[in-house]
Amino acid sequence: MKKTDALIIGAGPTGLFTAHQLKLIGLDCEVVDNLDKIGGQCIELYPDKPIYDIPAVPECTGEELTNNLINQLKPFDIKFHLNERVDEVKRDDDNWFVKTNSGKTFLTPNVIIAGGVGSFEPRKFPPKECEKFENKSLFYSVKDKKKFEGKTISIFGGGDSALDWAVELSKTSKVNLVHRRDEFRGAQATVDKIKELKNAGKIQLFTKYQLVDVKGSSQLENIDIKHDDGEIKNLKTDYVLGFFGLIMQLGPIADWGLNIDKKTIKVDTEKFETNQKGIYAVGDICTYPGKLKLILSGFHEGALAARACFKLARPNEKYRFEFTTTSSKLLKRLGKKE
Amino acid sequence: MAKITYVTHDNQSHTIDVDNGLTVMEGAVQNDIPGIDADCGGGMACATCHVYVKEDWLDKLPKKEDGEEDMLDMAFEPKKNSRLSCQLIVSDGLDGLIVNIPSKQG
Secondary structure, three states: EEEOEEEEEEEHHHHHHHHHHHHHOOOOOOEEEOOOOOHHHHHHOOOOOOOOOOEEEOOHHHHHHHHHHHOOOOOOOOOOEEOOOOOEEEOOOOOEEEEEEOOOOEEOOEEOOOOOOOOEEEEOOOOHHHHHHHOOOEOOOOOOOHHOOOOOOEOOOOOOOHHHHHHOOOOEEEEEEEOOOOOOOOOHHHHHHHHHHHHOOOOOEEEEEEEEEEEEEOOOEEEEEOOOOOEEEEEEEEEEOOOOOEEEOHHHHHOOOOEEEOOOOEEEOOOOOOOOOOOEHHHHHHHOOOOOOOOHHHHHHHHHHHHHHHHHHHOOOOOOOOOOOHHHHHHHHHOOOO | OOOEEOOOOOOOEEEEEEOOOOEEEHHHHHHHHHHHHHOOOOOOOOOOOOEEHHHHHHHHHHOOOOOOHHHOOOOEEEEEEEEEHHOOOOOOOOOOOOOEEEOOOO
């Protein structure tokens, strides 16, 4: 079990700047995020879209903003736990016991939820029957491509993930690529490659079709796909892969006894503390009268929550406000002074 | 101003006066109509404000911009009459619009 002064859930812009503020005032912290990379919505939803309302930054993309925030954290040693979702937050005397889905555990007086709109999870196929085969013969990501060798795979989706895997798996498997329309949103070079493979008979392409049923006993045997005009085709297939991007789900946060209103968590505006002492919510996931869902609001909220953490992490010390321009203590922490 | 009717998956119909300039998504969110999540807040980045537009309205709506169809690829059960409600800006011309909300957004 790891002990830390504060645990941040979410490595988006708000979580990153909150980490900065914690380290600056002399607290240690660790960050957990369900995505495989740092940046949250900025990196997952709009890495290339320009943002124009970050103070003193006239224009930057989600990716640039993320990189700048990571750079700002360089003086500090912060442990990130990516690809992990916090599943459990339980009271343990004066601390919170935190457990992730991979079994990692933390003990901390402060938990800061900077979770945006929740954790990113794969979007799933609509038919209910799909659940029965999930993680057995139906997947939303590829972890081990070897199991597909020599098999028939039906891949659904029109973006880069679907197309890249169709190209890759067509080398060793029989691939059906199914998409709801004629156009693909993947990179043009990959789309061209798909057409080439289709003409060479390496990939079967079904456009304007969607999945309506999956059949089989324990193992998947065949699926029904339906054309826009109502025609249903049955395809024999060993595996199904679906690539429809990610969606944000509040997930386990809903079970931690917090005051939740429409997927947001109510906080006070002094400490950004929830109804549970030592649990804070900052950024898009928190709500209070006048809340603005802007990145700049998340920075402000994180800075204040970090100060509140000090009290619980260092009960016998007094927090003193200092400026980075003048405080030699802060400059030392920033690595600017011996 | 336009009267917009939102029909939820359980066939409850809500008719709301929505001010010009707001989006059909905002009309739903501000009036607590269930089933439109709008996770990204109107940035055409999440496909969780997906609606089905009554067929006879399809041609009268503003055309899809680049990217909307891409996002609809990810929506839950997209159909020919699918739109993202954050891209439908309300004007007098939309008076009487009826949209159906899918059973889920994802």
